[in-house]
Amino acid sequence: MRDLVALMLGAMLLKQVLGEYGMAHVSDMEKNNGKDYCISFNPDWAHLPQDLNKASRLQIHEMTTSVLCSPSEVPAGGFTNRIPMVLRGNCTFYEKVKLAQINGARGLLIVSQETLSPPFGNKSQYEEIDIPVALLSYTDMVEIRKTFSQVKLVALYAPNEPFLDYNMVIIFLMAVGTVAVGGYWAGSRDIKKRYMKHKRDDGAEKQDEEMVDVTPIMIVIFVVMCCSMLVLLYYFYDYLVYLIIVIFCLASSIGLYSCLCPFVRRIPWGKCRIPENNLPYFHKRPQVRMLLLSVSCVVIAVIWGVCRNEDQWAWVLQDTLGIAFCLYMLKTIRLPTFKACTLLLGALFVYDVFFVFVTPRFTKSGESIMVEVAAGPSYSSTHEKLPMVIKVPKLNTSPLALCDRTFSLLGFGDILVPGLLVAYCHRFDIQMHSSQIYFVACTIAYGIGLLVTFVALTVMQMGQPALLYLVPCTLLTSLGVALWRRELAAFWTGSGFVKEIVQPPLVKGSITCTHPPDVPVEEQPANKEPLSTEATNQSEEPPSGDQEP
Structure with missing residues (x-):
């Protein structure tokens, strides 16, 4: 369910209203002082x-x-x-x-x-x-x-709003930074897990290493679920929005814990474990520092859930939780091949464009289903907004800021979907020793695609499906690098790390130290025995077919 919610919104949206906002400047007859008040009018x-x-x-x-x-x-x-x-x-x-x-x-x-x-x-x-x-x-x-x-x-x-807003710069930095950090982190941890699989780790750290490989069947099912959920939200928004809010609080608290865990483990204090007990979760006797981290993450998510409609500052908490959630999902979900990357990004490309540009033909209001759901339907009695977006308020100094603290929104899907491709490129770089050329090129392409989205948003003055620009930029750039380096076959199939690296079999049995060549065997200590012929043969190359085992 968390995967569904995370990728459900794939459009770069600017809050729209029917009609326009204006100002009523009220003043006294005797005095020159005055004050602006928001009005809504129809031109x-x-x-x-x-x-x-x-x-x-x-x-x-x-x-x-x-x-x-x-x-x-x-x-x-x-x-x-x-x-x-x-x-x-x-x-x-x-x-x-x-x-x-x-x-x-x-x-x-x-x-x-x-x-x-x-x-x-x-x-x-x-x-x-x-x-x-x-x-x-x-x-x-x-x-x-x-x-x-x-x-x-x-x-x-009715003053005009500025053509551009500085909040676009903040959204750009947050989105590109999340994709770059998440893709690099996911790729590095994946390679480390594959090469260090034979080592034993602490139980909590092993849980951090768990990943989910996405298969073509999973992609098809996922896209169908996305479409169904979006339509259900359009017709039953007032009922389902609270379910989405609860899911976001739970998933984002887990994501925040996952992101902060590596830093907390470096703290030298709080390593002692709680006493033995039979309580759920606590029977594992977590460390005090990790328990405090868990409580802190839950408290932050609860604070946002209670104060989510405080437009002055709640958006900062939402963005923090959202970025942590995206990083956690990029670390957990893995696309094993470029073929899977192409299938997922292509399917969500069609999904995004359809629900933004095609659905207005079927709705009574003439608004797209994606825009209505992401910005909050005008017919909603709860006036709640879906939290699955990065949101930054407008930072211009226009008097219209008094009317409604409008936000620019970027769906989590516009970060996660290209981010999975960036993570794949980083894993391929490490495997092929290609100096991170795939990773850097794909990250730059994502930034360019996001800039193109902003330009389209500003010129058209309407909600834009960001994947319309992000998918071609990232996919074509990655494909172009593979063609230039003549590694398309390996890049398409992911050969080299699709299958787990096979470790050489370990020999069970006692291993003793051999005596120095200049010391006679009989001068060895009594408790030591010379290395047997059988043990020696096991540690060497396998015998040929005409030799006795």
């Missing part, structure tokens, strides 16, 4: 100026006890050159704004106690209205009443 009703200095400052006509659904609610004299502020409900947006426009209003602010969603209507209604209509949150309305005097001015405007 199909009327456009807002992009610059505050070009926006008209108009008086607010407060009617927060009215819903403005009938002419009887219009005050004597109407709303000449003012912007009424009314409550949401009882009639359509069109009926409210039509009534306000007829009575001389220059705009309309609708106070909503629900999530800000842009006002909507049909095409013919849009053509009749030429004043802006926007939604303002109830909390902001209460603050405006407390902060400003009875006579308040408001200017509605």
Whole structure:
């Protein structure tokens, strides 16, 4: 199940909303001080100026006890050159704004106690209205009443967001760093395990060495499960999202423990073990330092689970847990051949493109299933978000940052899937003594593919399936290096390390030291016996067929 969840999201997504966000700059009549408040508006009703200095400052006509659904609610004299502020409900947006426009209003602010969603209507209604209509949150309305005097001015405007955001740099460094470190670590541990298999290790360390080889049948089953799970999330999001959150907490705590374990083992303190007992897990008598590490990892995951919606800082914990989870999965899952790499990346390439670009043709909202699930469906009553993404908030200084702390998201699948190929390249480098050329080339190709994804995201201003760019970059680069070095056959089949390295058979029996050549046999100590002919023959090359064994 953890594998399914880890690779379920494969799109580079930017949170999208229907309509647009704008700002309502409120100030006093007597004073020059003012403050911006977030509004949600539909540009199909009327456009807002992009610059505050070009926006008209108009008086607010407060009617927060009215819903403005009938002419009887219009005050004597109407709303000449003012912007009424009314409550949401009882009639359509069109009926409210039509009534306000007829009575001389220059705009309309609708106070909503629900999530800000842009006002909507049909095409013919849009053509009749030429004043802006926007939604303002109830909390902001209460603050405006407390902060400003009875006579308040408001200017509605919609500033442009910066073309690029610095959070893209942070996501790029985290993604490329995770792929490089995870691929290098996984490849090194795999080779070490194969060559050191005949040695005995501590039980806990042996568990760290466990790996899962991916077969073609497993890949097919996995992709089918991914498709099924994504569709189920689309239709039953409010029920399954909590299951995904719990799974993420458990899996990420295990991943964090696995990543920190090698460092904690270097600490010289806490090596003593707990007393003998019959409790589950504790009957193995773990070391105190490892027990404290386990508790710490679980506590961190629980803190994130409880405070996951704190947008100010919870994303840091989520990214930390997510990176640790990705490193753990790269160390655990192994693609044994380039053929398996091609099959997995190709299948998920089709999966990613289909659910981002094709599914909008089948959904009622016209949004892709991938975008809806990853960013949180607009129809969700829980407003929960799936945690299987790396997320970084926008770092620009635009006033629109007040509206919604929007995040740029990168699915774990966009790290794990190419990362498995990078790990394979590193293992092949070690086996072929090729100075890590495959590993370095594949890692650089991943970085280039991610940059291309960012460019496409910025130009198209819509969610992009990152595997659309990452898979060709990494696969073709690895294939090109193999062709250039004339190692395609070995690279395709993984020959040299697909089969376990066969160790020479060990000879059982007592082995005694031979006497120096210049010392007679009879002068050896009494408790030592000369090496027998049989033992000597066993330690030498096998005899030929015409000799006696």
